[in-house]
Structure formats: structure tokens, C-alpha cells
Amino acid sequence: MARSLNPLRQPSPEEAWTRRDVMRNGMGSFALLCTLGNQALLDKPRVVTSARKRSQAAAPFAPFQRDLPIMPELVPVRSTKDTDFYEVAIRQGMADVLPGYQTPIYGYEGIYPGPTIRARKGRTAMVKQTNTLSFDSNVHLHGGYVPAEFDGHPMDVIAPGASFDYKYPNDQDAAFLWYHDHAHGRTARTLYYGLVGTYVLHDDREEDLDLPLGEYDVPLVIQDHAFNKDGSFRYAENVDVGFFGDTILVNGAIAPRMAVDRRKYRFRILNASNARGYRLVLGGGREMVQIASDGGLLEKPVRRKEIPIFPAERVEVVIDFAKFTPGTQLVLRNEGGEASTTAVMRFDVGRGGGAEDFRVPRKLRRLPDLPEPNATRRLDLALQSSSSVQWQINGRGFDPSRIDVRPRLGSSEIWQFTNPSNRVHPMHLHGMLFRIRERSTGVVHRADRGWKDTVAVQPGERVEVQPWFGPYAGRYVFHCHNLEHGDKAMMLQLEVVE
Amino acid sequence: MKRRIVLLAAPALALASATPALGADATVKGLDSLVWDKPAVTINAGEKVTWTFDGTAQPHNVLASSANWTFRSELGPPPAPPVSRTFATPGVYDYVCEVHSSTMIGRVTVNSETGAPPPPPPPPPLSQQAFPNDGTVSANAFEVGGLDTEDPALRGIAVKRTGAKARISFRVDEQSRVTVRLSRGGKRVKTKHANTAGRGSVTVKKLKAGRYKATIVARDLAGNASRTRTASFTVS
Numbered sequence A: 001m002a003r004s005l006n007p008l009r010q011p012s013p014e015e016a017w018t019r020r021d022v023m024r025n026g027m028g029s030f031a032l033l034c035t036l037g038n039q040a041l042l043d044k045p046r047v048v049t050s051a052r053k054r055s056q057a058a059a060p061f062a063p064f065q066r067d068l069p070i071m072p073e074l075v076p077v078r079s080t081k082d083t084d085f086y087e088v089a090i091r092q093g094m095a096d097v098l099p100g101y102q103t104p105i106y107g108y109e110g111i112y113p114g115p116t117i118r119a120r121k122g123r124t125a126m127v128k129q130t131n132t133l134s135f136d137s138n139v140h141l142h143g144g145y146v147p148a149e150f151d152g153h154p155m156d157v158i159a160p161g162a163s164f165d166y167k168y169p170n171d172q173d174a175a176f177l178w179y180h181d182h183a184h185g186r187t188a189r190t191l192y193y194g195l196v197g198t199y200v201l202h203d204d205r206e207e208d209l210d211l212p213l214g215e216y217d218v219p220l221v222i223q224d225h226a227f228n229k230d231g232s233f234r235y236a237e238n239v240d241v242g243f244f245g246d247t248i249l250v251n252g253a254i255a256p257r258m259a260v261d262r263r264k265y266r267f268r269i270l271n272a273s274n275a276r277g278y279r280l281v282l283g284g285g286r287e288m289v290q291i292a293s294d295g296g297l298l299e300k301p302v303r304r305k306e307i308p309i310f311p312a313e314r315v316e317v318v319i320d321f322a323k324f325t326p327g328t329q330l331v332l333r334n335e336g337g338e339a340s341t342t343a344v345m346r347f348d349v350g351r352g353g354g355a356e357d358f359r360v361p362r363k364l365r366r367l368p369d370l371p372e373p374n375a376t377r378r379l380d381l382a383l384q385s386s387s388s389v390q391w392q393i394n395g396r397g398f399d400p401s402r403i404d405v406r407p408r409l410g411s412s413e414i415w416q417f418t419n420p421s422n423r424v425h426p427m428h429l430h431g432m433l434f435r436i437r438e439r440s441t442g443v444v445h446r447a448d449r450g451w452k453d454t455v456a457v458q459p460g461e462r463v464e465v466q467p468w469f470g471p472y473a474g475r476y477v478f479h480c481h482n483l484e485h486g487d488k489a490m491m492l493q494l495e496v497v498e
Numbered sequence B: 001m002k003r004r005i006v007l008l009a010a011p012a013l014a015l016a017s018a019t020p021a022l023g024a025d026a027t028v029k030g031l032d033s034l035v036w037d038k039p040a041v042t043i044n045a046g047e048k049v050t051w052t053f054d055g056t057a058q059p060h061n062v063l064a065s066s067a068n069w070t071f072r073s074e075l076g077p078p079p080a081p082p083v084s085r086t087f088a089t090p091g092v093y094d095y096v097c098e099v100h101s102s103t104m105i106g107r108v109t110v111n112s113e114t115g116a117p118p119p120p121p122p123p124p125p126l127s128q129q130a131f132p133n134d135g136t137v138s139a140n141a142f143e144v145g146g147l148d149t150e151d152p153a154l155r156g157i158a159v160k161r162t163g164a165k166a167r168i169s170f171r172v173d174e175q176s177r178v179t180v181r182l183s184r185g186g187k188r189v190k191t192k193h194a195n196t197a198g199r200g201s202v203t204v205k206k207l208k209a210g211r212y213k214a215t216i217v218a219r220d221l222a223g224n225a226s227r228t229r230t231a232s233f234t235v236s
Helices: A013-025 A029-035 A051-058 A187-192 A204-208 A483-487 B002-017
Strands: A083-095 A103-108 A117-120 A124-131 A140-142 A163-168 A175-180 A196-202 A217-225 A247-250 A257-260 A264-271 A278-282 A288-293 A296-304 A307-309 A314-320 A329-334 A343-349 A376-385 A389-393 A414-418 A425-429 A433-439 A454-457 A462-468 A474-480 A491-496 B026-029 B040-044 B047-052 B083-087 B091-096 B105-111 B154-162 B165-184 B187-204 B210-220 B229-235
Touching: A117 A124, A175 A187, A175 A264, A175 A314, A187 A483, A196 A217, A196 A264, A247 A343, A264 A307, A307 A314, A376 A425, A414 A454, A454 A462, A474 A483, B026 B040, B040 B047, B154 B210, B154 B229, B165 B229
Parallel strands: A083 A124, A117 A196, A217 A264, A257 A343, A376 A414, B026 B047, B040 B105
Antiparallel strands: A083 A103, A124 A163, A140 A175, A175 A196, A217 A247, A264 A314, A278 A307, A278 A329, A288 A296, A288 A314, A329 A343, A376 A389, A414 A462, A425 A454, A425 A474, A433 A462, A474 A491, B047 B083, B091 B105, B154 B165, B165 B187, B165 B210, B210 B229
């Protein structure tokens, strides 16, 4: 009986919990019998025995215990003159997050965060995604100029066992993008359980600027989590405020540390959290030079001592560690959270460094002018409560059979996001970029004047953005990237028409 | 079988005959700070819990979250009207607000009519028990060390000349970029750099005849400069 099941099938995170409970709590034999057919139970329990692991397990949440993990880079299965072909399996896996425990996850290639895709402007990337999970999934390339059929629209899903070839033309300037699940109604859980990966798009321009590369160009994926006593991720739904965890993970490790040379580094920071915003401060208020936002390089670098970053936003900074004495420890910290979510990671400055002539250029690039807007649209963000509760945009929830906005390809409009609620709404537009024009709460920060795909509309705030509808026609969505809000239908549909 | 029916019927009988003491009922208030004012209340069987939401501007309700009961009060525009429930059977009853189920978590413990506490519910499995983060970092530990403001020390200057070639050697006490400038007759003729930590040197070739002055300075990674050192030599 036990052997008749597919031995390759791994337990889902939820199932894995159940099984461990059986193992650890020693519950009744009936339960044990029922789960005997399961490969996971036949596996030896993952007991960690090394003394080091045990001592770590005594204080599993202590920050700065682990070196910063770097996501592996996805290697093309083949390449032609102008295209790289990749293959990815969306599957269950186990992650080492808490010392002494294993955490069940969903992951691209079974790892959390998923492998980094490094792409180059002008070279097409074809990514075959195979869904080995037991439910629908799909992949959205967040921030990418992607034809509608490859965008990962919430209704375009990959059925269990099926595959889909996503074609990413990479016909846009260098930017720090990310890919994640977007099957409707599920993203709060699937992203939380690990379906996130970074997509770094390079171009000649950033090479001309001599920006740090290779090991000095580091993606940082920040997510907040909570844990159960068996080491599994703990999720509790809150449709109003969204999920907030008590632990900060960077690249899948609890508040890790990173040994750095005395030189400049480029950090690409992604807030992949469900709902949590961060206010990042370095050490005792040290300077970080922001060079890019969601849609790539800013026009000019911006020196900042505090950087707010809300869900789905990206911020790229250059930090110069050369000016610190060897042995200096600088904590990148979150000023916007509770005590246990303060430590984000720590940089440990080493002795090495050597010669480095690179200086952040005073001009990074010239952003194109947008076409004159031909309409103004007000979009009210509010919680509707009748028999159930739903966050809505202009009194509407997501309806895939309805097109809410139908702009012409290449045109532009002014969108006024108006937020009378007491929650932050990070509003995200698929497949296109926008510029922030105005905020009712003050001037638009210089670091927010570049291309954006997500803007966090604060409680009581009105934010005016100007999207440019292109480069592709077709059906896209825009939605709140507080994942619990988006899942509960805080999403509208637009169709860019030719 | 017969015995089970009796057991099931007992609470119903108790409910029918119970006359709960006035004032023993409990009231729990839902707050816009997304908690219940009393997360746990205890009553006796047959008594009533009332949930109120006066003055709230956000939607709240009561939703049973333990398997031993079902209950869901209406969601609607805030403030929600008060709701009540009479608990006939001793036990432990958990509930949440459907909209804020991660923080508005409540429990009603129903003792027997005589006030005897119910048997405690079995502990939830480990997969449902929170493992709270107890690891924090103290606020004064955000930065250890700091800016490098110390100038590098440049010592041990020596010149070794062989024909038209001169080798200027030196020693620095930290990773530095050392700049050597050669001048002849007050006019700069050569500039050379070396990156080193410890001993280092630069070699200058094809020097014309004359009296040379070497000016040497070291600059560390943070940009701090050493005292300027000089050395003189003659190429004949």
C-alpha cells in the first residue's frame, strides 16, 4: 500500500506540518496508519545532530547567525544567437531557515527564494515553467515590459502537471525585476511559502557607468515571516491589514550577516513581503546612495540616510564600505517595525578592499518625456463591508470578464489614487511603468522620480501617477500589492488597445 | 450507545433548567486597535457572552475558530451591532474576528454550572503552536566601529639607484595607495602609484642625469592621507 504512491511526490507545506505533528506529538496509531503511504513519513525525520547546529537551535532567532545566502543563478539549458532558454519546475521543497529545523516551502526549482535570472537587454529569455504542484500556478514578471499573453495575468494559469513557455523580450533598460506566482486569490500564501525569485536585467548603459558587478552586485530579498514550533512557516490571514510576521528574512535567512570588503557594493533590495513596509537605516545613520528604483536607474543618484520600501518596491543603493575601519559592524535595520523586526542584516567590514577608482556618476541616465496625458482618472481605494469584506478600487472588485480601463497603445493618462482608508496600498501596474507626479502629503522624493511600477499610497493620501500605456497592447491588471488585499479582489483590469 | 445519548442530552437539560445568575454574563468589546478588550473570559454553563463594537470605524464580527462550535455574526458597515451567545455546555470555545483573524483572537471558557472548570483542551500540534521570535538586537549595537579617521603611517623610505633606474621603497601600516612624485629642478617629471599594505616600492626607469626629489604620500581606503615624506637622490 505504502509503495503504490508516487515516490517523487513531496508533501505540501500544509501536509508536511500534519505529518510532523504525527511524528513529534506521537499521536494515535490510526493517524499513523493513514499517513503510512506517504513518502515523507518513510523518510527519516530530519534530525540535526551537529553541536554547532544544536547550540544555534538554542537561540534560533538570534540575528546575525548565518552568512547571507546568495540565490544561485539560473543557467540556460541552451542559447541561440539572440535567445536564452531556461527551464524551471515550480515545486515543493525544504528550506533551511531556522537552525535545527527544516521548513516546507513552495519554490521555483524547489528553493526559496528562487534562482536569480540574469538577463540582458536585447536578448530574449524563454522560461519554460512546469507546475508540479497540486493546484494552478503562473508566473508574473514584475516590472517587465512583457506581452500580455506572457504577463502572468491572474486568470492565465498553468494547470497542475502542465508547462508554459514565458517569452520575455527584455526590450527595456536595465532594471531589477522579480518573478512570482500570480494565480488569482492565492498569492498571499504562495509568495509567503516561497514562490518569489529575482530577475536582474543588465544593459550596456550600466556597464558604461562602471557600476559594481559580480559578487559586488547583490540582490537582497526581504520578507517577514512567522514560525510554528515545528519550524514551518506560520501564516495567519488578516484580510484587512494583511500578514505581518515577527521575523525578517533576507534571501531566506533570518537577519543574516555579510562579510564585505572595503569598497563599494551595489545592493538591489526587493521588499517581497505580503504587507509589511520597512524604513531602512544603515548603522548609526550612514549614507546610502540610491541609484535606481523599480524601473531602473534614476536620472541622478540620491544620497539617503533612511529609505522607506513598501511591498513589491525595489530600491538599488551603492554603499561605500571603504571609509569604515576594518572590523566595523553595520546593521541594516528597519526603523518602522517592532523589536523583533528591527534587525534586517549586518555588514561586517573586513580588511581587504584594494584599489578601486569607481565613483557613483553624477548623472546616471536621461529619462524620456511622457506623452501628454489625455485623461484623468480617480481611483478610490476603500474597504467595503457587507456580508463579507473586500478591498475595492472605485467600489469594484476584480472581475475578469469586465475591462475597467481601455487606454490606447502609446498614450498616457493621469491616475489619482485616493486612499481614505487607514492602510497602506502599494498599487502596482502590470506590464507597464509610470512616473509619480504629485503627492498630497508633500513633494515627490527625488528617489521616487524615476520609472516606477508600484507606488505605496499612504493612509489619507492622494498620489497622482502618469502611466505610459505600452509597449504592448492587450489585457493587463493593476492591483494592490498588499497580497491579502489583491487576493480579495483589490484589482481592476485594463486593456491596451491599438 | 444509550449512554452517549444521555451524555448529549445532559447539556440540553441543563440549559432548559438553568437560570443564570444576573451579572455573571460576560461582555467583550472589539476594538479598532484590532484586539478584544478581554481576550479570555470565563462563565458558567448557561450564561451568556455579549460582544460589542461601540465606536468602531472598522468592520468586525465574531467567528468561531475551534471545532467544538459554529458561530458567525453578520458583517456589515461599522459599527457592528452587539451579538450574544449563551453557552450551555462546559468547554473551551475559541473565536476570532473574521476580518482580523491574526490579532483579534478570543477564548470563552465555560465552567460547569457549579463553577468547576472544564477539562483543558488537548494542546494543539506543534505545527499550530506559535514559535515567537525572541531574538532582538539592542539599540546601541547598530554600529560597532565606525569611520576610519586614522591617517596611515608611512615609514622606512629608501631609494636604491642603479644607473638610470631608481627604486623607491616604503612601508605603510594599512592598505593604502601610495603616490610617489619625482621632481627635478623644481619641475615634476614622474608620478607613480602603488597599492600595498606593508612594504612596497615603485621603480622609475630611464631617468635623465640630475638631482631628484621624491615626494611620497600614502592614502588609505577611507581617503586619509599620511604625512608627506621626501627623499633625494642623484642620477649621474
